Amino acid sequence: MTGIHEGFAPEKADYPFLTYSLVAGPYEYNWGDVTLIAQIDATVYSRNPVEADNLDQALATWLSDQSFPVTGQTTLLCRRTTTLPLSPDQDDEGEKVYPAGGTYEIWTY
């Protein structure tokens, strides 16, 4: 992996790279507590579809049930909830770029 970028990668970024973005971050209040729900898309772009899938899978494995320390909060879960239906894209040189990614949810309270 050559880089991790928020939103999208710069024009000349080398493949493969990963982009991530926050989809939704609602707060759920339960009396005195608040549950933070972060929904994050993470997508790997590669010239090679197999490589994209492998990296995506590696990311999913690493993130599954990962515990992220948030000050004042306890991680409830960190799971991949969806695989994104992404189709191959074409870059400026006309070469194909293969995305693979999923949505992850992190709940803390």
Add this chain to the structure above:
Amino acid sequence: MAEYAFNPEPIIQYIERQAAIGVERAAAIAVVNIQKHAPVRKIFRGTTYRTSKRGFREPKPRRLTFEGDDRRGHANSLFPILVNRTGRVKTTFTGDFRRVSISRPGHLARLQTGAHEGTIGESGPAAFGRFKATSYSREGSESPKDLAVFSQVKGGKVRKVNPLTLHPLSGENLRVQGGKRAVTARGKFEIRTGRANFRSPDDGVVRVGGRLRGEIHATGAVMRDGIVSALVVSATKDPETGRLYPKDQEFGNRHNPPHPFMRPGLHDSRGALRRELKNALRIGKPL
């Protein structure tokens, strides 16, 4: 001993019918919530402007905000404005004006389009078409200069209206004070080509952008395999390529960052989903 035959069919039918009603209501709410998040083509600059060349001090940059954009569910109307930099009207327009506002801490002056109510300026309403002018200010927070600007707007002295309160949006009027444009380069292109024009089904007004948002809709509830479901659909196609671009907006692609709107809207609707379903199935209602 008597035998009682229990026929559950009416109860099942009732539950199915009510569940369908609840799901349809929830889907309608989800549509509204999703529309709030839906991206709308931004044709205005939304950056800071220098407000005056006449001023003796360095003019403060002001941020222009255009009300219609997202917060109130209106996209960008066409043919809005009418005044040039000196405050004179170049052309008379009637009909569909855009609501424009200037907002900054402590001030909000808003000109709202006409045909709704009132006129601005007793001196020459015809020259300006008709539109409603409303001015808001919070006492104690404005400078004399600002007062002048806003009181003129309020008083309807059209020739003294701050040129930056009204931004022309068509033809040569695209340029505003200082040669800066009120619209982005992209916005100018969109206005010229009319490519992104979209007639809202709600009010029939043609606007620049907003097609994606306007075409989000819900299907009716259907029962299949014991599950009641309704779909919220965003299936807007690019008129040139035929490509479904809500997907690109939702997930992004290599070139463009994502602008998720379906999933955040659904997140916002979770409470409503439960509530509507519960209300629809509430026990105690007559069968």
